[in-house]
Amino acid sequence: MKENKEEIASPDRLKELGEAPIGKILFKYSLPAVVGTVVSAVYNIIDSIVIGHAIDDPNVVAGMAITFPVMNIVTALGMLVGAGAATRVSIVMGQNDKRVAEIILGNCVQLTILFGLLYVTGFIFFLNPLLKAFGATDNSLPYAHEFLMWVLPGMVLMNLTFSYNNVMRASGYPGKAMYTNIIGAILNSILAPIFLFVFHWGIRGAAIATDISMLVTATWVMSHFFNTKNTLHFAKGTLKINWPLVRGVLYIGMAPFLINVAGSGVNAIINNTLVDYGGDNAVAAVVVFNRYVTIFVFIIIGICQGMQPIVGYNYGSGRYGRLFRTFWTAAISAVIISTLGALGGIFNPRPIASMFMTDPTQIECAINCLKIALLSFWMVGFQIVTTNFFQSLGLAGRAVFLSLTRQVIFMIPLLFILPPFMGLDGVWSAFPISDTVATVVAAILLVTQMKAIKNKAKEKPLETPLQIEKDL
Helix, strand or coil: CHHHHHHHHCCCHHHHHHHCCHHHHHHHHHHHHHHHHHHHHHHHHHHHHHHHHHCCCCHHHHHHHHHHHHHHHHHHHHHHHHHHHHHHHHHHHHCCCHHHHHHHHHHHHHHHHHHHHHHHHHHHHCHHHHHHHCCCCCCCHHHHHHHHHHHHHHHHHHHHHHHHHHHHHHCCCHHHHHHHHHHHHHHHHHHHHHHHHHCCCCHHHHHHHHHHHHHHHHHHHHHHHHCCCCCCCCCCCCCCCCHHHHHHHHHHHHHHHHHHHHHHHHHHHHHHHHHHHHHHHHHHHHHHHHHHHHHHHHHHHHHHHHHHHHHHHHHHCCCHHHHHHHHHHHHHHHHHHHHHHHHHHHHCHHHHHHHHCCCHHHHHHHHHHHHHHCCCHHHHHHHHHHHHHHHHCCCHHHHHHHHHHHHHHCHHHHHHHCHHHHCHHHHHHHHHHHHHHHHHHHHHHHHHHHHHHHHHHHHCCCCCHHHHHHHC
């Protein structure tokens, strides 16, 4: 509570983004973000563990795997507005334009709620055909359907929580933003076992626990922006839609939106390929892989979230040396994290698989998946940070391209080429190959972009992200 008072009381909190030592300020902003994202990952993992052990049917794990693409689409629609809002807020704060930041906040919250109502309604009416398209079989469909029917209404609250938690961080409140995920994770970790093991509500119990957790955290986040003592808050006259600002937000948010939509499409292809070459056991194995890598990816995303306001602010204020140093500090940290994740999964896969499932056949399949799919995971940290670096600059086109190289341009062809020759191992092999090639492309594009920014900085001050995108 003392930390919150200090945060509210400080009028110059944004100045440190442009003046404090890079390592110190990145640590200050990344640590709360990492804690928050890891806690968020943990409570998603707890859901899978609790469901896998509370329901005595191996098909339930495959059912949960089928829900991931739908959840990714929902997350994508939230990030279309929320991620763009956080980036734009950072940049305009760096330009000392608080009024524009308030208009962005007011406009974007309305759009998030509107989009939420639309996708919840659409998914409820077309849920079964959608799940079948994503690889659901007769065995896994009932579990996937039941979980999503209960959890979808809470997804609007989830988007309000995570999207504007990032805006909270971007406006100078990293510590408070961290509490959002901690509150939700603790609540969900308590409620999910109670609803499944005590009340015996089955898979819907996990969904209801998630809904309640999202309601509490969304209330926490929104209450922050109703407090006029905070740096950024809801203000009179900011709710009227400003279409030029909205287009700028959606332009930046298009990168994470397309990333998640592409991820859903790839997940659908992966699931259907796994059904053909390994059945429901192979689909269940990918749950273990996804949940395991989520821990390390979320740590890296936390680093990126800490990097984003620093990069955005210094970009807006023209401090390009700080911009580059921030990137390299974040990239090196992320590579260390992804390397640890690769080593842990490759050399110690059995305990990881046993956490999520009890069926021996499924466990062996998951072990094989981890040993092959994680071979190039150590590179992923650099690729993710590079993609987020472009997004933090407002260069959505480059961020989208980098994301699509890994998830679409390379992964999808490999999923069609390798399995006919290698069987199930061909599906797992598609992961490290796409990771490797995508990282090489990211490195080439990063070097080119850095040279272009340095040259432009020598010629004249860079004006806005949209101007840079146009000029370069």
